[in-house]
Each structure stands twice: as structure tokens, then as C-alpha cells.
Amino acid sequence: MRREVPLVITGIVGISLIISFFIPHTPFNLLETLFTDWFLIVAAFAIVLGILNLLKISLDKVYKKKKDWFFGLVVVFSFFFIVIPGFGFSGGRGFQNPGTPFFWIYFYIYIPLMSTMFALLAFFVASASYRAFRARNKEATMLLLAAFFVMLGRVPIGYYLSFWLPENYQLAAVADWIMNFPQTAGQRAIMIGIALGIVSTCLRMILGIERAYIGGE
Amino acid sequence: MSTNLGVWIAAFLTLGIMSFLYKDNPIYKFCEAVFVGVSAGYWFVTEYFTVFLPKVWDNVETAINVLQAEGRMDWFHWSYLLGGILGVLMLLRLVPKIGWISRWPLAVIVGTTSGLWLINYLVSNAMVQVRQTIIPLYVAGNLNASIGNIIIVVGTFCGLIYFFFSKEHKGVFGGAAKVGIWFIMITFGASFGYTVMSRMSLLIARMDFLVGTWLGLLK
């Protein structure tokens, strides 16, 4: 029962959505909106699940005085540091408007943390290109050559390196050509492949063949 | 130098995260913990105001209003209550004995995506892309366009051969798969180039914040 009911639900919901694609008549035309909104609602509730989990793990660390317990306390504190002003002092639904305490925290704490995390990638990209991008074989060489032309062709440096060439052979033009033809072809092949893979996986789920996502007994 | 307290806090956090590049240290761990806590809180508040309130609360309110004013059941809006119930069922996972009930909302979700995506990907990324690739191999009087079009058709074709699972890559078939993987690698290379561009931009903006906004060295 515990496994069969969910599989049946998945199958029915999936098939009814596929059918509704071909039927413009009410109520089929409403199904897509309704199911997607349900999805959002369930996901929103699931956030609660995640947060309880996070708080539990952090507080556990603190109670049991595990290694780094102090940082567990920081997690809990910073969680409430944004949640309390968010619900309490930021004007309800207008909570994100400039001028609210929630916005202040967002602007001066959340944004710098997030964008610095993202910016770290620049360093890792550089070190990865030094240590990992090797012309080991024909395939890797192709990858490197394409990357080389695109990287230089897409910035002003490319112009200064190749302005003496006829316009069609300058780095920028070569980069454009790579993007427009071989890149587009490869992109399409992967895209179509992925699409067919997705269709096939969806079909397996609707038929109840792919069932790992349900878990066990 | 900036005189804004917020800018100083932001600068501290920026440097704290960057200190990870040297090595893992307590200041980084502190910033990391702040990030984890603040971001969880951010999502909690945002989901409440942008999903729970408008999707569950408002719709059920509409349904109740219709019932009171006109005395009829507005099934479409009532069904959002069912969405809310599914959400609550998700929370039952916290109760180990009846945790398995949370598979039902999950099944609804997976059913929704599998139904929607089957069609969407089949149409937009398979059928429409095949349609887009149907281009003349010979364009009168335009050698560049002809060569370009041939490259697109051949590249897409060989790329698809590479993704064949049920046939050994040998002989002509293997050769075509080889050409296919070249095209795929060129795509990855281009994509790598663009990614480098993207990441560097992010770092430039962060450095601009540190040197310009915070220290005020750029005029």
C-alpha cells in the first residue's frame, strides 16, 4: 500500500496533465495552473521541514558541545536575526521594500555574502584552468581551442591581438563563427538528447517503472 | 573611506569569505554560519509572503467570500485548500510512524512535473529544435551560409549518434560518434570561455566594492 498508492497518484496526475495538453475544454485547461500552484505550496511547506532540520542539527551541536558548537549558535542566531524583523517589523507583504529592516539585512549582509561566494568562482576557474585544462587528447584539445578563441575574441584584448588581420579573420569574427555554427550544432545535439532522455524518464515515472523517488517500504 | 555602517559590515563579510582562499579559518566559519542562517531565514520569510499568503490564504478567502455572498461553492478556489492540506501532509514526515503519508504530496509533485515536462521538452527542445535544424544545405550564391548550414546539420546529426546507447561505437558509426564528440567538446569549450567571462565579472564587481565603495580609492 505504502508504495502503490503514491505510484498510482503519480501516474494519474501525469496522464491527466498530458491529456489536458490536447484538450482546451474546461476543466482540463485549469489543471496546469492548479497542479503547479499545488507544487509551489507543497514546496513552501517543505521549507519548514528543512528549517526545523537545520535548527535541530545546530542546537544539537550546541547542547552536546560538539566541535565548532559556537558556529551552530551563530546559525540559529542569524536565522532569527532576519526572520523576526521579516515578520515583525517590515510591513507584512511589503517586506522587501527599500527602507524596511528586512531590506537592510538583505542589502548589507545577504548580498555581500552571496556575491562574494559567487566571486570566489573566479579564483577557482583560474586555478582549474591552470591545473586541469590539459590538451590530453584530441577532444580536450578541441575544447581548449574553442575556449581560447571565445575567451580572447569576446574581450577588447582580442581586437588588439588581431586588428591587423582582415576583418573576417579577426578573433572576434572567429569567436562569432564558432558560436554560430559548430557551437550551435553541438548545443542542439545535447539539447535534443536531453529532451529525449527527459521524455523517456517522465514516461518511466508515469508508468511506475522509475520508483526510487518514492523510497522503500 | 565609507562612513556607512552597512558598508563596513558588508566589507567585513566580503573579506571574511575571501579569507577561505588562504585557508579555512574561524572568521570564514563565522561568515559561513551567518550565511547559512540568514539565507534559511530569508527563504522562510519570502516563501511565506510570496507563496503561502497569496496562493493558499487569498484563494481560500476568495472561496469563502463567494460562499457567503452567493451561497455557491467555488471549486477552483477551494481546491487551493487541498494544496495546503498536501503541504501539511508533507510535514507529517516529522512524525516517524505516519511519515510515509508524506509520499502522497510528493507523488502529486512528481506526477505534475513528469506530465508537464514530457510535453514541454518533447515540443520545445526536441520537435522545435529539429524543425530549426531543417535548413537548406545549399544557399545560392552564399558560400559561407552554405558551409555554416552544412556544419549545423552534420554536427547535430553526429552529436546525436554519440548519444546512442544501444550500439557499439565501431566502424562508420564509431567515426560519426567521434565527430559528434568533437562538436560537443567545441560547445563545452565555448561554454567554458563564457563562464570564465561571467566569473571574472563577478570578481571585478566585488573588488570594485572593496576598493571603491568601501575604501573610496577610485574616483
Add this chain to the structure above:
Amino acid sequence: MKDKYIFRTGVLLIFLFMFTSLFLGMDTCLAQEMGEAEILEDSLAQPPAPPTNVVAKDAPNDNGHALLVTWTLSADDGVGRNNVVSYQILRSDSPEGEFEVRGLVPAGENIFSDEGAKEKEDANYFPPHKDFYYKVRARSDGIFSDSEVSAPAQAYGQWYHTGKTPVLFAVIIFSTFALVFITVARKGKELYIRPLAGIEAVDEAIGRATEMGKPILYILGLGSADMIATIASFTILSRVSKKTAEYQTPILIPCCDPIVMAVAQETVRAAYLEAGRPDDYKQENIYYLTSMQFAYVAGVNGIMIREKPATNFYLGKFYAESLLLAETGSLAGSIQISGTDEIAQIPFFVAATDYTLIGEELYAASAYLGREPVLLGTLKGQDWAKALVMIFLILGALAATFHFQWFLNLLKVQL
């Protein structure tokens, strides 16, 4: 003498006649001139010829809250007096009743879709199964002329969208391929599947972790539980964790999405049960970190540096964090197996991890590891669909080169 009088009278009469005719003639001339002036003025003030042939009919392929109105252009639209600026579409529920404006289209257009809301509360509600009458007004500057009132029409919903027939065919063909090969596989026919390096390496990677006495880190990516990449990853996780249960190697799964965490717990618990070691299952090893991308990466990187797992799996939906994870992992000296369908991230996985499953290969991997006939069957069906796509590609390119338009129309999808 009488003749003389007759003659003079005659001349007089002729003169009179001539004078009269002169005046008359002037009159006609004047009349003509004045007439032309009037006509000139008239063309400024006279309304354009009305549109004719107004027909309202149910709009095709919809849910029954719209009517399609067509008409023959006014004789003065583009030709004739050429003074039509726009057409207004008016609607009423009775031919004599009051007409309300429903829409405006520029001159030269002869079709309008009158759509309304489907909710009864909406001010713009469009009731189905109700007679409506239309007229179309040709408008010049400030003046207009109305067409005859159309015959009544009703909006009703359709039960099949005719524009989507090619999609229906595609769905049917695809499903048939899949079902046929599932049946073939169930009957016990051996289906050949070419080897994938990333999958062959799974056993070796788990063995290495066991030897070293270190845990295995399995990252399901940033995707939510409904994403196909994540679902494929669940299937692979179930095989991998079954092996870790057999080898008694701990498996750490920090999650970025609470639902993914819940499912991962279920999946791993089931795998341990299947392997006959339910007691080794540790729920606290599968936990939620945070939903935020970089906070999550920061957390996982911390784990990699502190726990130094022997093997890292990155399978699922990955975005910018792919490189951060893979680089940190290689710094920690772990064997890394990766796979995603996010094209922009694959180059980094290719560069910084030991084995990479590219796009579609990730979905196929679950079938590889399971070796279950049904899964292999769908994989085979998928290949056949791919072959069909490739045939269309080649025939299509030839058709486009030699201008066979009918073939191109086959693939036209109207949404």
C-alpha cells in the same frame, strides 16, 4: 409680310432660346462645379463604405470563452476613398440591443478574436453557450459606418486541439517504442548497452573508500525533487547506497532541498534494507544544509575539508557550484564521479573530476546500474526515437534544400 413677322419672331425665339440655354448652360456648369466641391467636402465627411459579410463563429481550439469575428474589408480600405483607419468590433446579446465595443484592429485586418475571462466573478466574463451578435464599424477620422449585424454565434469549448496533432503523434510513437522494448526485455532478450566509463568506475570508487576507511560523499545537486536530473540521481543513489551497505562504508548526503532530503532518506533506508543491513542505516548522515546555493556550497566544502571523503559523487542538477565543489574535492584528494544535464557546467566537471556523465548519459546511468530489463527497454526505445529524429533531420535538410514545403509542414506545431 407675314413671313417677315414669322421670321423676326423666330429669330427672337432663337435668341431667347440661346440666352436661356446660355443661362441654363451656365447653370449646369455651375451646378457641375458646385457638385464637385460638394463631393470633395463629402469625401472628408462621408463615412467609408461599411464592412460586409460579418461572420462570428466559435474560436477554434479553446476553452469556450471566445468567438472569432471575420469580415470583408470595407470598399474604402486601401482602395476606393481609402479612408478607413481602423475597425471597431461591437457585440450585443440581441440584434436590436445595445452594442458594446469589444476591440479595435487597424485597417487592413479582417479578423478579431473576442476573448473573455473564464471566471464568473470577472467583469470581463465571457459566457459560453450564449448567442451573441456582432457588427463591425469601419472608422475614419471621427466618422464611421456600421456593417449589418451578424448572425448569432455561440462560444463553446473544444475537446481536442487540432493544432497539436503532430505532438500527439510524437507522444504515441515514443510511448510505443518504449512499451515494445519493455516487453521485449521482459521476455528475456538480452539488450546490448555500450559501456559508460563513469558507471564502470562506481564499484572501484566504493571499494577504494572501504579500503581507506573514509566515507563517501554523495551530492544530489541543487535541483528540487521533481527535476529529472535529481530523479535520475535518486535511482543511482539507490544502487550506490546498496553497495555501501554491503561494504559497510558510511555515506554522507548533505541536501540543499528539504524534499530531496526526505526522499534521499527513504531511498537509502530502502537500499540498506534490501542489502540486509537495516541497522547500519544512519538517518543523521542525510541532512538538510540550506536552500541557498552558496551557503550550501560553503557547507559542503567544509565537510570535504574536514571529513576528507574518499569518493565524491556529484550527480543531479548543478549550477555555478559545480566547479567550487569539484575543485575543493580534488584538493581534498577524493576520486570524483560527476554527471549533470546542465550544459554550462559540464566543462568543469570534465576538467576537474575523474569521470563525467554528459547530459543524457546521466539519465541512462540509472538503467545501466540497475540492469533491470524494463529500464534497459526504455533506453532502447529512446534510441529508436533518436534514430527517428535523425531521419527527420536528414530528410528535412534535403527537403529544405530542394524546396519540398509539404514535408516541412509535417513538423509544424500550433500551440
Add this chain to the structure above:
Amino acid sequence: MKLFDRLLAIDRRIIFLLVAIAVTLPLFSKTILHIEISPMVKGVYDAVNNLPPGSKVLVTFDYDPASAPELQPMALSFFRHCFSKDLKVIIMGLWPQGPIQANIALEDVFRIPEIKAKNLKYGEDYVNLGYMAGNEVVIQRMGSDIQATFPVDYSGNKTSELPLMKGIKNFDNIDFVYNLSAGYPGTMEWVQFAVDRFHAKLGAGNTAVQAPGMYPYIPRQLVGVLGGMKGGAEYEIIDKHPARAVSYMLSQGVSHAVVVFFIIIGNLAFFATRGKRKTSE
């Protein structure tokens, strides 16, 4: 050979330091570099430039602060272009943080004297409809009724009471859609729904990571795409108002050169030491 061995074993922190220097030093320079305009950017620019005054432009902000360095300059120059051409701007977002980014961009654009002089009014010249949860299904719903999809705007005003929204029902009344996107949901969803289903005219600004994936859609489904900060700089140049993105181009160029240099050195060292390693094994 010794040199290469040492190079291969180089501490990654030295690489990090070089990158930091390569990015930061050029920030102090005021040099303006030659910037080529690619056809992709010109496609978007021409589409906007050819709109008559009073046309309605829908700008969708589908990104968060993490991608702001790349997309914010695009938002800014696009707003500037629209307002200077007297186009009406409707803002929305499929990412919760998007509309906040739009407000930040509006604040900046109103500081430009030329735009400030126009004294633009909220509700008449521009509106911000805010964020709507629901990803691509939101676009699908907008195809039948935009005002029903967004009953209230960002600050809670009724959409139906905003003068600018009068007469806007669906994509038929929108002359151009401009999508700034950093992932999912983003340009691909706008193509699949707004363009494929409702025939909207779409231009896009993407992070550089995403941009290559958009090429298969051009030109039939997409008029063009601005890729990353370079795309933003090109738009600023073609619009003749160089701003932030242009000023960052020197840093961008130098940092690319450094990465290319690393790849070359890494490979040289790799090949130089490979032969030796083979014999020793």
C-alpha cells in the same frame, strides 16, 4: 625541466593572488578600449530603437544579487534607452529578488540628468508589477490575462487602476519583451511560452554562462542576446552612453588574458614533464 616541475607544483594561492591583482589594478585605469558590437547585441538594440514613442515594453527581472554584476548594467542601459525614447516600461520578476534589483536600477537611472528632466511618473510611464511565484506557468497565464495574473503591483496598488496598464490584456498589447535572466526560470521559458505560444517579440540579456545556450533560438525565437558584462558594455557603446560595464572592460580583458596565460603555461609544463614521467614510470 626543473622549472616546469616547480611550475606544476605551484601553490594555488599564488594563482589566486595573481588573479586578484589582474582584476584590481586595471580598475584604477581610465582607459577606454575599442569594443566591437556583435550582431546579437545589435539585434536587440535595433528592435528597441525602432519602436515608436509610447510603445509598451515588458522588462522581466529573473535574477538575484549574485548575478547583478553582469545583469545590472544591462538593466540600467536598457532603462535609459527606453526612457530617452519615451517608451512605457512594465517591470516584473519570476525570481523573488528580481523586482528589488529593478528598483535599484530605477533609482540609478533617475539620477541621470537627461532622464531626471523628463520627470517620469510611476503608473503612467513605468510600473513594477513585482514577483509572482509559479515559474513558466506565470508566463502561460499572462498569455491570456496579464492583469488577472498580477492583480496588484509591487506596492499593493490595484493593477487595473494604473493608467499605464489600461488596455493591456496580454502579449498582443506588449510591443517588446526584454528578459534579464540568470538561470531557471529565464530566457528559455520565455521562448517556450511567450514566443512559441503567444508570439511575443523577445530580446534577452543573459549571464555569460547562459548565453551560448541561447544561440539555437536566434533569430527565429529571439531577436538577440546580450552575453555577460561584455554584452552590457556593447549596449552602452551602441547606445552612445558608456557607463559601468564599459569601465570594467579593461579588468575583464586582462583577467581573460591571465586565464589564457595559465592554460598555456599549465599545458607547456604538462607536455614538458610528460616525456620524463613516462621514462621514470
